[in-house]
Amino acid sequence: MSPNGKTRGGKVIPSNNLYTVILGLACGVVLATAVFVAYMCYFQYRTIFEIP
Amino acid sequence: MSTLTKILIVLLTISSIFLCGIVVTYVANADNYRQMYDDLKDERDAFEENVKGLTKQLNEKIGEKQRLEDKLNREIASLTIKIEQLQSQFKIVEAEKDDALRRVNSWAAIVRDFYETTDEHTQLLKNTLAEKIRLEAEQIKDRKELNELTTSLEEKMAIIVMLDEKTKRLLEDKAELQDRLDKYLQQIGKRAAELVPVTPKKAIARPVVPPARDIELKGLVTAVDLKNSMASISIGSADGVKEGMKFHVTRGDEFICVILIIDVDAEEAVGVLELIQKQPKAGDYISTNL
Numbered sequence: 001m002s003p004n005g006k007t008r009g010g011k012v013i014p015s016n017n018l019y020t021v022i023l024g025l026a027c028g029v030v031l032a033t034a035v036f037v038a039y040m041c042y043f044q045y046r047t048i049f050e051i052p
Numbered sequence: 053m054s055t056l057t058k059i060l061i062v063l064l065t066i067s068s069i070f071l072c073g074i075v076v077t078y079v080a081n082a083d084n085y086r087q088m089y090d091d092l093k094d095e096r097d098a099f100e101e102n103v104k105g106l107t108k109q110l111n112e113k114i115g116e117k118q119r120l121e122d123k124l125n126r127e128i129a130s131l132t133i134k135i136e137q138l139q140s141q142f143k144i145v146e147a148e149k150d151d152a153l154r155r156v157n158s159w160a161a162i163v164r165d166f167y168e169t170t171d172e173h174t175q176l177l178k179n180t181l182a183e184k185i186r187l188e189a190e191q192i193k194d195r196k197e198l199n200e201l202t203t204s205l206e207e208k209m210a211i212i213v214m215l216d217e218k219t220k221r222l223l224e225d226k227a228e229l230q231d232r233l234d235k236y237l238q239q240i241g242k243r244a245a246e247l248v249p250v251t252p253k254k255a256i257a258r259p260v261v262p263p264a265r266d267i268e269l270k271g272l273v274t275a276v277d278l279k280n281s282m283a284s285i286s287i288g289s290a291d292g293v294k295e296g297m298k299f300h301v302t303r304g305d306e307f308i309c310v311i312l313i314i315d316v317d318a319e320e321a322v323g324v325l326e327l328i329q330k331q332p333k334a335g336d337y338i339s340t341n342l
Contacts, residue, residue, distance in 0.1 A: 019053065019061045026065035033072035040079045045086050
């Protein structure tokens with residue numbers, strides 16, 4: 001965590017909401033990509049983790 | 053928050069978005085190998101089914117072909133036997149045919165000789181008949197001339213007998229007159245001189261050339277064939293009819309037609325009708341001169 005961060009009652013409180021939003025966007029994009037890849041795998045091969 | 057952290061956050065976000073975009077693009081454009089596999093599998097199954105069906109049909113055809121081959125082999129064997137039998141029969145028939153041909157040739161030669169002999173005899177018979185007809189005509193003509201000569205000879209013999217009697221009487225008269233003359237001249241002492249005939253001796257008699265006269269033949273039409281424009285007449289070569297003569301056919305005062313003689317027999321002749329004015333019939337008069 002950033003040395004400039006504030007700790008309030010054991011919870012991490014971001015010091016800047018803008019970069020938090022950017023990180024959230026990056027996580028969302030990765031998650032959406034994972035969901036899309038999982039959907040395509042299941043749609044095409046009827047399985048996600050196994051080799052047909 | 054330090055500046056480095058901020059830069060890292062931004063770079064992380066940008067790289068995440070970039071990589072996720074690449075992944076999404078790749079996954080979206082990736083081939084559906086399962087679908088392709090299923091399609092190929094279905095196609096292979098269909099091909100296998102076709103192969104099974106074709107193999108079954110091939111087996112059936114092979115069995116049928118084997119049956120047909122066996123059947124044809126049996127038929128070929130039976131036909132081969134028949135061919136051998138027919139060849140033997142053909143040889144026998146060929147020998148019989150040669151024999152028959154030889155006999156036919158010999159019979160043909162015999163028949164040809166027979167026909168030649170028949171033709172020669174027919175020609176000889178025709179010549180003989182023509183000669184007979186000609187001789188009959190000449191005989192009839194000679195007989196007529198003989199009758200005329202006999203009559204003329206009898207007349208001349210009668211004249212000769214009469215002249216002989218006359219000559220005898222004249223000689224008797226001459227002898228009597230000579231006696232009387234001798235007796236008379238003896239009384240006056242003279243003698244009669246040799247007598248010289250006033251009429252000179254005639255030369256040897258020569259045959260007299262007969263005067264020319266017109267041919268005047270007359271007769272009747274005996275038969276008419278209007279279909280072929282032919283007619284026959286009642287006089288023939290014995291009466292003087294010759295080929296090429298023309299006879300005028302009349303009925304009363306009517307002129308009927310002309311007959312041109314083309315064939316002459318002893319007692320009749322046949323000719324072609326020409327210049328037909330009316331239909332001729334048997335019984336019409338014919339003559340060479342109108």
